[in-house]
Amino acid sequence: MKPRITSRPEAGLNLFEVGVVVAILAILAAVFLSNFSLTADNHRVPLINCVNNLKQVGLAYRIWEGDNGDRYPMGVSVTNGGSMEMVATGNVVQTFLVMSNVLATPKILWCPADSAGLCASAFEGLANSNISYFINADVTNDATPQAILSGDGNFELGGKPVSPGLLPLGTNDPVDWTAGRHIRKCCLLIGDGSVQSVTALGLHGFFVEAGMATNRLAIP
DSSP states (O other): OOOOOOOSOSSOOOHHHHHHHHHHHHHHHHHHHHHHHHHHHHHHHHHHHHHHHHHHHHHHHHHHHHTTTTOOGGGSOGGGTOOHHHHTTTOOHHHHHHTHHHHOOGGGGSOTTOTTOOOOSSSTTOOGGGOOEEEETTOOSSSOTTSEEEEEOOEEETTEEOOSEEEEEOTTSOEEEOTTSTTSEEEEEETTSOEEEEEHHHHHHHHHHTTOSOEEEEEO
16 A cells, blocks of 8 residues: 655644644733732832822821911920920820821821831821831921921931931931831932932932931931
8 A cells, every 4th residue: 555645744833823822922921021010019009108198297297387386296395285395205106196187097107018017097096116207306397398307217327227216317327228118218208298219329318408407306
């Protein structure tokens, strides 16, 4: 019996098979890009939330100031309803309690990237663990729009995280962010109401440009 002879090629893919391969590659590419995007967003979303929180905190300062002789709580004595004496000792809680009627919710005091803290549902019982942001005790009004009013409180000096309490910060001090929040790019609330995302490299420059002779930061 003679072998069958054909001119049809034995190797190769038809159009249907090529389409299947292309579709599989497209699906794999979509999955990879989606995972990559989610990884990037996991870092980006908390930073955006932090910016929004601080903008609301800045607005609360302005509203409170307008009702209290053009001074922030840090510039009004405790006996007159402010927090001057308390914040000078490093107390952060009192200032935010004083402004609780214009802050609306304590949730904006906690940064989603602050793994060491807890989000509070009410102002009653508010503690340092519910607050992610420092307060500059030396900024008592809006007369210095470039001053640093508040921001992420995860500072370190000389490679060591700072402790809660009052941090007198000189313009030559080697201040830095810790790596545990926003990957060393954190937020500062400026006196003009803007919020700046600042890298560790640019942090020191912001304090220099603020033009403040002293910056006593109350760290939660």
